Amino acid sequence: MAQASTYFYDSNDADRQTLHRRITPSDAQYDEQEARWNLLADFIKPKLAETSGYPIRSWLQGSYKFGTQVRPVHTGDEFDIDLGVYYCWSGSSNDGDFGPKELKTMVQDTLKEFEAENDDVVEVLEPPKMRCCRIRFRGGFHIDVPCYHLDEQRDARALAIEDDSWEDSDPKAIYKWFTSQFDDYTRSRVRRLVRYMKAWAALKFRDDQDRPSSVLLTVLVAQAVYGLDGGLPVPEDEALKVVLCKVYETAFVAQDVRNPVDPDENLASRMNAEQWSAFTDGLKQFSEVADQAVDAESEVSACTLWSASFEYLFPLPDAQTLSEEARQLPALRTLPEVQVKAVSKDNSNLRYNGKNEIGPIPKNCNISFRVSNADRMPYGTNFYWMVRNEGDEAEDINDLGHKAGQGIEATEHSAYNGTHYMDCTAVAGGRIIGVRRVRVRINSFVAPKRNPPKPAWTKIKGRR
Structure with missing residues (x-):
């Protein structure tokens, strides 16, 4: 039936919340990565040339080069970039003045020099990985730097391994194969x-x-x-x-x-x-x-099934589509009704209520969700909760959502501006019998503290 094709990719609407859009880095994220690897390459190539005495080439490789990079799907995970550096000499890999371990150590030491001069570096991974050195940056990404011997006349490459061996590896060849x-x-x-x-x-x-x-x-x-x-x-x-x-x-x-x-x-x-x-x-x-x-x-039905594999990455239909389908359901397949309450953690006097939606509410609220008609659902119905985040703030730090538990209740908190969703899926007898999308609108309003610190002037004691 192919009901979910445009939920994967929609060539007519680049801004639509499709799976492809949600897993693809934003233009700003691409630009930031490009700026960092260019800066790193410009730093390490002359350093390595001076240390080794060999001409140095670099080549961007891996998913970024292939055009298949995906954004991190878990909060705290990082973008991965592969920047290959190539020591150039004629002949075999064993004809050089240095062994693979020595060449790899040169890369590691040069990355540490770069770290010392750049505040946006989190760390250079120590000890290095078997087939590359890794440098981590603020902003949620790292650059892996494998190093190779390159004989330009023969167009032959070999990868330097941490155990002081060479491994046949040609990332350029497999890229050319893929594109051809x-x-x-x-x-x-x-x-x-x-x-x-x-x-x-x-x-x-x-x-x-x-x-x-x-x-x-x-x-x-x-x-x-x-x-x-x-x-x-x-x-x-x-x-x-x-x-x-x-x-x-x-x-x-x-x-x-x-x-x-x-x-x-x-x-x-x-x-x-x-x-x-x-x-x-x-x-x-x-x-x-x-x-x-x-x-x-x-x-x-199609989107909910795909969500079994793609979880919060896969978008669901909008509320109107859900409502139209719900009207065609038999009476025993009642949609879950969800009561929503939010309380500001900064000021407990600020309370918000809603049914099947809530907001706008400020950031830093505790939010509770409860299925209010669970007693009218088929016997044995289970409820599964899924957070799907949207908007620039959530996407910039790659927090697209998460599973939020099972049962008639769930709790979350407001963290990002924009419109987000808590999706409640009702399952009975192993079949999905209804889906409720609870819209949560969050704005940049900062709740005033309930008991803010007193101004300094109120603490000054006068003379008697």
Whole structure:
């Protein structure tokens, strides 16, 4: 039925709250990242050239370069940028004056020099990671700096590893492979599909060590699309469903995904057997959700089903669409009615009430939500709460929402300007029987303190 296609991506409305918009960095975030890696590259290249005696090249790589970067999906997570630095000499990697460990240490020391001169650096990770050095910045992102030997005449590269070994690795080759597989239109769609997969993986596997790598997901998606006989379906949700099926089939057969530009490298080998099993199990569940969602008969049902995989990242229909569908429901499928109360933490005299919405209210309020007609819902109905944040303030710090618990009550607090939603999903007998979107409007009004400090002049004692 493909009811949710435009909730994934809407080419006619760039400002609409689609999944793709919610997981894609803003223009300001892109600009900030670009400014930082340019500044860092300009600092470290001459330093490394002086220390090593070799010409230094740099090349932006990874998700930023591929156009598949996603914003962090959990508060506190960081954007990841990969800035490769290349020591250039002719011959093999072992023909240089320094070993891989020494070259990697030069990068680490240079990053520490940069840290000493820049207040916006949080830290240089110590000890360094096995295949790169990492520098963390304020603003919620870090730059990974892998270093390579580059023989420009042979266009050959090798990655310096912390254990003092060289590893065959050519990020430029796999980028060229990716961009050459499709025409511009299809490539833009593949990039979106990769983003959807990466967002799902970030939600499913919170620990970086358990998560499939970005390059693994990119290759799986690209090869799945390339192998489709009839091309991608036009609806975005159907396209994801088809690709998911192909990706799962590949992953289920064996833990073996070859690097398309280096068949000797198995991109799946960095995951152990237990991690791979969890990945394939997750893909199976994801694919089953996709099948159900694409077959759903309404926008509300489809979007709610997709939310099982994308949680608060996936948008729900607006209140009008929900109401129109609710009028077509049988009487026993009553929508949850939600009473909302807010109390300012700065001044408890400031209290606000609402039904199915609240606001505008100031920041720093405790907000309580309660299903008031739970006794009239079908027996055994459970209520699941989900926060979906919108607006520049929440997006700037990548706080797009979170699960908010289960039961007839939930509590939250007001933190960001804008219009946000507490969504209550009623489930009975394993079926979704209703969804209530509770709109929460928050403004920049600062509640006055209930008992503010007395002015200094009131404390001055006069002479008797």
